[in-house]
Amino acid sequence: MAYVLTPEAPVFDWLSELDAWLARSPAFFAGRPVILDLAALELSSSGIAHLVASLGERNIRILGLEGVDPSLVGPELPPMLAGGRAATMPQQNANANAAAAPATAAPEAQAPAAEPEAAKSAAKTSLLLEQPVRSGQSVVFTEGDVTVLGSVGSGAEIVAGGSIHVYGTLRGRAMAGATGNPRARIFCNRIEAELLAIDGYYRTADEIDAKLRSQPTQAWLDGNAMMITPLN
Amino acid sequence: MAKVLVVTSGKGGVGKTTSTAALGAALAHTGQRVVVVDFDVGLRNLDLVMGAERRVVFDLINVVTGVAKLPQALIRDKRLETLWLLPASQTRDKDALTEEGVGEVISALREQFDWVICDSPAGIERGAILAMRYADAAVIVTNPEVSSVRDSDRIIGMLDSRTLKAEKGEHIDKHLLITRYNAARAARGEMLSVDDVLEILSTPLLGIIPESQEVLRASNVGTPVTLSSADSPPARAYIEAAQRLRGETVAMTVPRDKKGLLDRIFGRRAA
Numbered sequence: 435m436a437y438v439l440t441p442e443a444p445v446f447d448w449l450s451e452l453d454a455w456l457a458r459s460p461a462f463f464a465g466r467p468v469i470l471d472l473a474a475l476e477l478s479s480s481g482i483a484h485l486v487a488s489l490g491e492r493n494i495r496i497l498g499l500e501g502v503d504p505s506l507v508g509p510e511l512p513p514m515l516a517g518g519r520a521a522t523m524p525q526q527n528a529n530a531n532a533a534a535a536p537a538t539a540a541p542e543a544q545a546p547a548a549e550p551e552a553a554k555s556a557a558k559t560s561l562l563l564e565q566p567v568r569s570g571q572s573v574v575f576t577e578g579d580v581t582v583l584g585s586v587g588s589g590a591e592i593v594a595g596g597s598i599h600v601y602g603t604l605r606g607r608a609m610a611g612a613t614g615n616p617r618a619r620i621f622c623n624r625i626e627a628e629l630l631a632i633d634g635y636y637r638t639a640d641e642i643d644a645k646l647r648s649q650p651t652q653a654w655l656d657g658n659a660m661m662i663t664p665l666n
Numbered sequence: 667m668a669k670v671l672v673v674t675s676g677k678g679g680v681g682k683t684t685s686t687a688a689l690g691a692a693l694a695h696t697g698q699r700v701v702v703v704d705f706d707v708g709l710r711n712l713d714l715v716m717g718a719e720r721r722v723v724f725d726l727i728n729v730v731t732g733v734a735k736l737p738q739a740l741i742r743d744k745r746l747e748t749l750w751l752l753p754a755s756q757t758r759d760k761d762a763l764t765e766e767g768v769g770e771v772i773s774a775l776r777e778q779f780d781w782v783i784c785d786s787p788a789g790i791e792r793g794a795i796l797a798m799r800y801a802d803a804a805v806i807v808t809n810p811e812v813s814s815v816r817d818s819d820r821i822i823g824m825l826d827s828r829t830l831k832a833e834k835g836e837h838i839d840k841h842l843l844i845t846r847y848n849a850a851r852a853a854r855g856e857m858l859s860v861d862d863v864l865e866i867l868s869t870p871l872l873g874i875i876p877e878s879q880e881v882l883r884a885s886n887v888g889t890p891v892t893l894s895s896a897d898s899p900p901a902r903a904y905i906e907a908a909q910r911l912r913g914e915t916v917a918m919t920v921p922r923d924k925k926g927l928l929d930r931i932f933g934r935r936a937a
Contacts, residue, residue: 565826566868567823568819568820568822568823568826569816569817569819569820569823570790570819570820570823570824571823584868585866585868587816587819587820587823587866588812588816588819588866589816589819589820590819590823602868603865603866605866
């Protein structure tokens with residue numbers, strides 16, 4: 435899951451506030467992707483780079499930027515993202531269904547980059563994966579639906595702007611509606627998922643009804659609640 | 667046509683080196699010219715399992731860096747004259763390998779052998795990537811445990827994206843070798859079943875090697891199990907796997923639980 439950090443001016447005070455918060459929950463951001471929303475600040479390109487580096491020193495990995503003039507974002511900075519929803523400083527006792535900002539994930543080096551590229555040029559609104567998605571692979575397709583003919587392995591993740599369809603077993607993570615689409619759904623032939631997310635609302639494996647395990651299942655949003663029900 | 671085969675797994679301790687030695691010896695036994703190459707630079711073991719540790723002079727790193735010529739580093743097996751070993755260096759680390767250097771060594775080996783079997787180090791870093799880089803086919807060694815299976819899934823993904831063949835858009839043959847399979851534990855549900863592993867990894871099965879003391883004993887005396895006790899169940903399973911690698915059709919034997927009298931009485935209740 436990705437969190438959105440929204441620094442406020444003066445940045446120095448905001449950073450010390452963050453430090454105080456990190457002192458209480460040092461591992462909160464460990465290994466988690468974070469989006470930096472700079473709408474409340476007016477920073478130069480080097481100012482942004484400095485802020486990203488300062489967060490890096492705190493082991494906060496910035497995955498993307500929001501609320502900033504794209505001309506300021508050079509190749510050395512994280513990429514621009516759009517469509518994220520504002521979220522305040524994460525709360526420790528946050529409700530499991532509404533804790534996180536929209537999920538977005540960075541494509542990993544090992545992701546089957548060639549496949550999505552090829553598919554994208556053919557049809558921009560959907561991505562069809564004929565091979566299984568293996569552990570450690572991250573498929574990010576913000577333009578629309580992702581269909582996987584095989585299985586999604588444990589430790590793999592699919593991030594789609596639209597819905598996600600898995601005709602095999604979904605063992606990894608599926609994040610649908612990642613660009614802010616509450617009508618996106620997740621369908622799978624067999625659910626063993628580690629995490630399901632739609633438009634930022636998520637459920638972990640522990641919160642998925644054990645009776646549904648291994649069943650054909652769909653997940654959708656009913657208001658703020660994620661519903662997970664059998665397909666048949 | 668030489669075939670370059672990488673034996674890989676992601677996870678350590680699942681039996682890559684043992685399987686490399688056993689498959690290499692089984693193939694060489696049929697008269698094929700085989701070289702087994704240890705890519706585990708810094709933590710070499712294949713020389714021990716092959717019983718050649720006292721004859722190592724030059725190694726893979728020496729050849730890659732041009733210190734020694736390939737024929738100087740190759741060690742011929744004492745039992746099978748078509749079986750050779752290219753050992754790893756114990757004093758260096760994986761950073762000493764370069765992609766170009768490995769590529770040159772592999773193409774030189776292709777000239778001389780029918781099979782080049784690369785024993786990959788554990789992990790998904792540089793050493794493992796270089797071991798699979800030039801492979802035509804891969805043997806993925808998996809124990810029927812969830813951790814091992816997930817790591818194998820990860821390695822299969824890398825075989826499909828990081829090998830030269832995959833980058834050229836070609837298909838790399840993948841074979842799944844399930845090792846340390848314990849029929850009794852699988853029957854009690856303490857291990858993943860063969861069907862579970864195949865369903866998760868969706869990769870063709872090369873063989874199922876039963877867990878056995880013979881395998882441990884063979885490693886300790888420095889003889890591949892297919893030579894030290896060729897009639898034992900694990901050796902037979904490796905020999906059949908080697909036949910399948912050569913394209914022969916051999917019926918798959920799933921190791922069965924041999925129940926003793928006590929097991930027959932208490933077996934069901936113990937479950």
